[in-house]
Amino acid sequence: MENYYELTVRELIELGGEARTPQRVNSDKAYKKKINQKKLGNEQFVRVKEDFNEVKKLLSLEQSGLLMFLLGFVKFNEEGQLFNDSKRMTVSDIAKLVGKSERQIRTVLSELETMSLIYREKVGRNVFVSLGEAFFNCGYSEESFKFVKVYKTRLKEVAKRLTLSEIGFLMQLLSHFHWETHLLVDNPSETDKSKLVIWSRKHIAEELGLSIDFVKRAIPKLRKVQAIVEVKSAKTGLVLDPSLVCRQEQKPSFDKIVRTINEAGLTKENFKK
Structure with missing residues (x-):
């Protein structure tokens, strides 16, 4: 086996390898950064x-x-x-x-x-x-991990109109919204939308260990700042605002979320008992 570390630049190139100058390395890094920025978009x-x-x-x-x-x-x-x-x-x-x-x-x-x-x-x-x-x-990362995006400008708009407990309630919901429909569900990573198990206020309280009275008081406050929206499909489900949070590479519009829910063919059986 060749020891590539001992080859000259000419020998390496003749074997099909590539040698890069420091300027080329920096140029490649700048290009990669530009591509990553394009993927991220301008919205932080x-x-x-x-x-x-x-x-x-x-x-x-x-x-x-x-x-x-x-x-x-x-x-x-x-x-x-x-x-x-x-x-x-x-x-x-x-x-x-x-x-x-x-x-x-x-x-x-x-x-x-x-x-x-x-x-x-x-x-x-x-x-x-x-x-x-x-x-x-918040920034470029070579690390691979699953995540929820929280949009900073929209978060500031919402947070200034809520109490810390209400903002905390919102944060506790981040891991429970479905990646495509944004509905609060048992199974947020489910790819087959016909299998969604959709929450009501009672289930939110049970899953998060909160009093039902607090949940019933907090949800209208989150609805008022449009962090949560009610969407009717067979029954009423709770949707997290896609301009605030997102699990997809490209942020969907609210209209697209509603369209996705309507096209999913959800029935009363999809709503948790």
Whole structure:
């Protein structure tokens, strides 16, 4: 077997190999970056990795809410760092934006940090906050993983009109919407839409371990900001807004979501008893 590391450039090329100059390597990287950007589109989003599904079971609504709120401020390709108006965000900045005391925010951040969902970095007198890259990604990645996209601009619009608990409720729903119809279901990865098992409010409460009273109060608030939409097909299902969250490579329009649901031929049997 040839030891390719000991060949000259000419010998390598004669054997069908390729030699690249440093300039060519940089050019190839720039091209790959351009292609990746084209795939991502101009609208920035955060990827919530599938591994988050297990950790979220340990979170309170307030913890989930603060975490979801912070997704709107993560900067593209900056290793999870949070920015507001081009400045890195401190614990104090977050407290002001959320309308809580620094002590309250420090407590919640400390709890999130123990699960590696965020981390804090002290620089001089400031304590900066970043998202944990084990669970979130905003930027280019060579890593392969399943994820839900959360669109940052839309998230900020929604979050400023909700309480932390309501935002947290929304985050708890991320792993439960169907990849194609956006309906809240038992089986979000199902490819055969005739097999969907669709949730009602009762099932949401049961699956998330929440009181039915809270769910009944929170859903109208999420509907008011159009984070959740009711769609009737045999019976009424709950759909997460595709301009806010998405599991597909290309973000579908709401009209396409409705069309997909209507064409699925769902019956009352698809609704969980």
